[in-house]
Amino acid sequence: MSYEEMFEKLGENPIESAKEAVRLLIKIVENILKNPKDLKFRTLQKNNPTLSKKLLPVAGVQMCLELVGFQESNEYFTLPLSIPLSKLEEGKDALCVWKEAFQVDNGKTNERQKMASTPSVQNKVENSLEKITPFVLPPLVRLYANPFLHQVEVIFHEALRFEDKNTQIRARNLIPLQKLEKLAQERLRTIQEYAKKNHLGDPNISIQETLLLELLAWFKEDFFSWVDSPDCEQCGGKSAFSHMSTDPKLLVYTNRVELHRCQSCHTFTPFPRYTDMNILLETRRGRCGEWANTFTLLCRSLGWDARFVMDETDHVWTEVYSIAQQRWLHCDPCENICDQPLMYETGWKKTVSYVMAYSGEEVQDVTWRYTCHHKEVLKRRTKCTENELVDVLLKLREKRQMVFSESRKNYLRRRLLMELVELMNEKKPGECDNKGRVSGSEAWRLQRGEIQTSEPSRFIWKIDTKNVKERVCVRYSAVRDKYEYIVDNDVRKTVDNWNAAAVDHSNVFRKVEKDWKKVYITRTEGCSEEGRICWRFDVEGDFKILDTVIVDFSSETFENGRVCTQIFAADLQFEIPNGQRHFSSDEFNGKKSITIQSTLSGGKGDMAWQHAQLFRESLTSDDFPFSVTFIFK
Structure with a gap:
């Protein structure tokens, strides 16, 4: 049961009935948040006219009450005192998002009734920036002369953009939530089964965390694109940064426009650096900012508490608050990495000084989460005194939260106190941090693919000689991630997924580079150990005798990366030299079992794992970079 399902149920009602029910539900939740210990607000009598006539007859209402924690008895719905207020806040936010979707343009009510399965204003993104209304911030009155402290107040002020309900509605509409929730549920079940099998106890992981990981992967692989220099608008060639534009005709919706000069035709292509998220939802490209x-x-559009994190050494990312773990999780969407805060200092060799987190509710100094050398960092913090910074943060938070309910302010204070205790503890990096991988409990690392949950698939290709005239071919497309089993030019069988048809594999995965439009198999991200993948082919029946084996196998290496590919059959062993794509031999005459194994190793620096690759292809390629052909006589 989810809020998405609740929205679908609400869509089954007459629109006015649904709107009135949502209004009343919001009022019920707000009354409890304002008076959290008053039992009269936590008890709803079923025979109450409002409940019996305006709420319960509306499809989706009872589901909403259960989602925020109400329990049903014969005569009442009651909310136990043990239910956290954060659950009510989450419910209120979801209802407000749904409500906002029907207030933006009353003239389109009928259209919205057709799409009530999700609380969105429109089902597709606008095709032109001219149709987008940029978000306008209220004016800021400068309080601090110190340049760094003024920067803090400016960015905190700009964080109000994340709270704009209309922008959140547009954002949520673009997320394939149903698909991601299904993947998240499967991931969670896998974790729970693994924890149970290995006697790890309760992994203390909720659907929020697994959905967050699916959102990170989708965002990097499918939604957003990285741009160093845009392709030339004139000829499509490569360009390089030249200078910043001062042309007022280009400075529309932004005051920063880069000009990139084409290396072929020398034409300038502008690259605007937008900060308005209404526009970024349209362009979907840029750099870390x-x-x-x-x-x-x-993340905010999904009702999560999230904040924008800025490092003074020129990088930005996100933090999301985990309700289950009661702590903030570091999320770097550029890297598709979650909960690895020491990677910048330990892996990237950054010199940390000030790391500040900004949301619509609070601003916090989180530097100490991202360093394991507190005393050294303290010596580098010279832009203001520590007392000045603390005083500014307190005043900015207090000013922003003046209009908040007492329950919300109390919740934020308790959460801040817990975070401050966490930040006081100086963590030590482990081997995982040095390799750019995530530390933490075994169950938590499992979420990020660092622990294999099952034995290798042990898939063996059965080459049946009964109905073969001359040849059998097994081939693999890296682009489609699909194997084909072909008998005399007739496709008899297909197998999806690179690992589903391998007899063994370790420390390898299929990498899709949306930025460079490439796909390949390489070592697990950050892994310094060897990666290995192995295929086995057994010849069955005596109707034909194996004569010749032909292998086409592509690999690429960078720096000092190495790919070693070997073919085994009984007492035979051959090695395909690194870079050689074609191998053929008739020495396999009469053999019954053949194994092909490829080992990936070597490489330099933090990206060493990526310096040995198998089957690298363009995403538009129709080729099969791996094929094994068996010729019979």
Whole structure:
């Protein structure tokens, strides 16, 4: 049961009935948040006229009451005191998003009734920036002369953009939520089964965390694109940064426009650096600033507490609050990495000084989460005194939260206190941090694919000689991630997924580079150990005798990366030299079992894992970079 299902149920009602029910539900929740210990607000009598006539007859209402924690008895719906207020806040936010969707344009009510399965204003993104209304911030009155402290107040002020309900509605509409929730549920079940099998106890992981990981992967692989220099608008060639534009005709919706000069025709192509997230939802490209802004918005659109994090050494990312773990999780959408805060200092070798987190509710100094050298960092913090910074943060938070309910302010204070206790503890990096991988409990690392949950598939290709005239071919497309089993030019069988038809594999995965439009198999991200993948082919029956084996196998290496590919059959062993794509031999005459194994190793620096690759292809390729052909006599 989810809010998405609740929205679908609400869509089954007459629109006015649904709107009135949502209004009353919001009022019920707000009354409890304002008076959290008053039992009269936590008890709803079923025979109450409002409940019996305006709420319960509306499809989806009872589901909403259960989602926020109400329990049903014969005469009442009651909300136990043990239910956290954060659950009510989450419910209220979801209802407000739904309500806002029907207030933006009353003239389109009929259209919205057709799409009531999700609380969105429109089902597709606008095709032109001219149709987008940029979000306008209220004016800021400068309080601090110190340049750094003024920067803090400016960015905190700009964080109000994440709270704009209309922008959140647009963002949520772009998320394939049903698909991601299904993947998240499957991931959660896998974790729970693994924890149970290995006696790990309760992994303390909720659907929020697994959905967050699916959102990170979708955002990087499918939604957003990285741009160093745009392709030339004139000829499509490569370009390089030249200078910043001062042309007022280009400075529309932004005050920063880069000009990139084409290396072929020398034409200038503008690249605007947008910060308005209404526009970024349209363009869906940029560098870390655009990535972090948009990802933070998407998290807020799902009702999560999320904040924009800025490092003074020029990088930005997101933090999302985990309700189950009661702590903030570091999320870098550019890297598709979650909960690895020490990677910048330990893996990227950054010199941390100030790391500030901004949301529509609070601003916090989170530097200490991202360093394991507190004393050294403290010596580098010279832009203001520590007392000045603390005083500014307190005043900015207090001013922003003046209009909040007492229950919300109390919740934020308790959460801040817990975070401050966490930040006081100086963490030590482990091997995982040095390799750019995530530390934490075994169950938590499992979510990020660092623990294999099952034994290798042990798939063996059965080459049946009964109905073969001359040849059998097994081939693999990296682009489609599909194997084909072909008998005399007739496709008899297909197998999806690279690992589903391998007899063994370790420390490898299929990498899709949306930025460079490439796909390949390589070592697990950050892995310094060897990666390996192995295929086995057994010849069955005596109707034909194997004569010749032909292998086409592509690989590429960078730096000092190495790919070693070997073919085994009984007492035979051959090695396909690195870079050689074609191998053929008739020495397999009469053999019954053949194994092909490829080992990936070597490479330099933090990206060493990526310096040995199998089957690298363009995403538009129709080729099969791996094929094994068996010729019979």
